[in-house]
Amino acid sequence: MEISPLEKAAVATPKRFRRSIQRLSDRAVAWIFVGPTILLLLAVNIFPLVWTIRLSFTNYRANRPNADVKFIGLRNYERILTDSDIWQTMQATAHFLCWTIILQVAIGFALAWLINRKFKGSGLWTTIIVLPMMLSPAVVGNFWTFLYQPQIGLFNYLISFLSGVDPSSFTMIGEVNLAPWAIVIVDTWMWTPFVMLICLAGLRSIPDYIYEAAECDRASKWRQFWTITLPMVLPFLMLAVLFRGIENFKMFDLVVLLTGGGPGSTTELTSINLKREAFEKWRTGYASAYAVILFVTIFGLASIYVKALNKVKDR
């Protein structure tokens, strides 16, 4: 009879322990199975979080480990919340968040609705559409800077081909009014399939008989869409928005490699700004307070949103 790894260990241990390993109670097994995961997460997530909170009340600088560390109370928080640069960063983040979500929901839902027409080969094309989402944002973002080059870049060339504008007359990632849109475009290209997949699952969860009944009642297609399709897909759509919202609030890799926060600080999203404070200016205490504020914001917004989501689901 084959024996399992844990039992092999049991065989190798002295008799007294062997019996106790083989006859572990369910309760003990549960603790042995869950324990390592919880311990690791405590060590790599909670311990650092507590440390961040502690640091956020100090003027500690990681590049001067031997300097005096002073507790300065809430001064870091006060400085952050009154800093106009940080509010500008928040605005850039809000712009990025709103537009990526609007575009991704609109395009993603439309695509899902089209794919749900069940035409021939829809499975194959769905797989192709999904590809960008799974790729490394850093590597892809870096390559998009090439597509965005004036004159030689493919993006500029296609725009000029379609609209007649001179391809060297604009730089997507170098101009203050275009750069915020440059990052929205790439993020939309990458993550629309995510919204699409979730919407598709929503559409497929609607049983045919509901439409058949509506058809018997002579409800118009338009009315069917607003009274059946949309309400039934809504919980899925909201879930997609939740995921995209959290992810894009944390956004770092794609944007830092596309624009590096520039030009000026027009695309400096909160994560990029935070990285600058923590790892370039080395204001560790200040950056820790910043991190705590961001985490509380995400967590707060997400919990309010999840409550709303649950209400929609239960309706």
Add this chain to the structure above:
Amino acid sequence: MSKWSPTEPSNLQKWLAGSLVVIYALVTLLPLLWIISTGFKTPADSIAYPPKILFNPSLEGYVNLFTTQTRQTEEYLANNPPTNWYEQLVHDKGMVIAGPSRYGERFFNSIIIGFGSTFLSVFLGTLAAYAFSRFKVPLKDDLLFFILSTRMMPPIAVAIPIFLMFRSLGLSDTHAGMILLYTAVNLSLAVWLLKGFIDEIPLEYEEAALIDGYTRLQAFFKVVLPQATTGIASTAIFCLIFAWNEYAFAVLLTSGSAQTAPPFIPTIIGVGGQDWPAVAAGATLFLLPVMVFTILLRKHLLRGITFGAVRK
């Protein structure tokens, strides 16, 4: 003789929907095709205007990606004729190969860290998921939510104390440190996904095994694990893709010996401006495995990206 149904779209509708989706798919595929094709262009072709769709394929990008080169005098070049095709290619530009580049090393780091962390997180995740699925763990819902919430923190925010912690433990820029970190990040995904997969295995099999005299552990290893293989495999691929793509921690916590490919590829710079064919070649080699995995994984994709929240 087709059965008419009010919910079945008409052929015209299908045709229209199909063509719109195909147009979108082709547009969305364009940047990826551009990466692959740029990798086979010469540097001159890669920056030509208008952008070249048809070109003479060249492996210069790949040679530049894997080697470092130095310019040499004509006399030296004449005295040291190239011995194989890639030396010839470099020779024609008036250069010689000085040695291998760092790309191979970085790629290898990505493989070690990716597979190491995937193995660990799937191993720990399977155990935890089984316990959460089958036993009454105290505070179960809170623990599960706690595990999920670790994923909500911005990586940069967590990176500050981890940077300090790794510095004092001597873990910064080591494989072990990165494996541990990615394992912790991936655990939330692994636990949630695997719990979903294990929940779907009927309890009856295990109960039957327990009645037959199996211990709990035997039942877990011989009854549950074999049935969860598909779930474990797809979870592993998701963890692998995450670790493979991760950039923020990698760029902050590694610089030399343990640096993975994503922070390295953007730093590939040729002589006089960025060497786009080399960057594209590096990107192609790095992205292709993920594309293959995505195609293999398409049935479980939705589940993976939503942490198991949406199942078909």
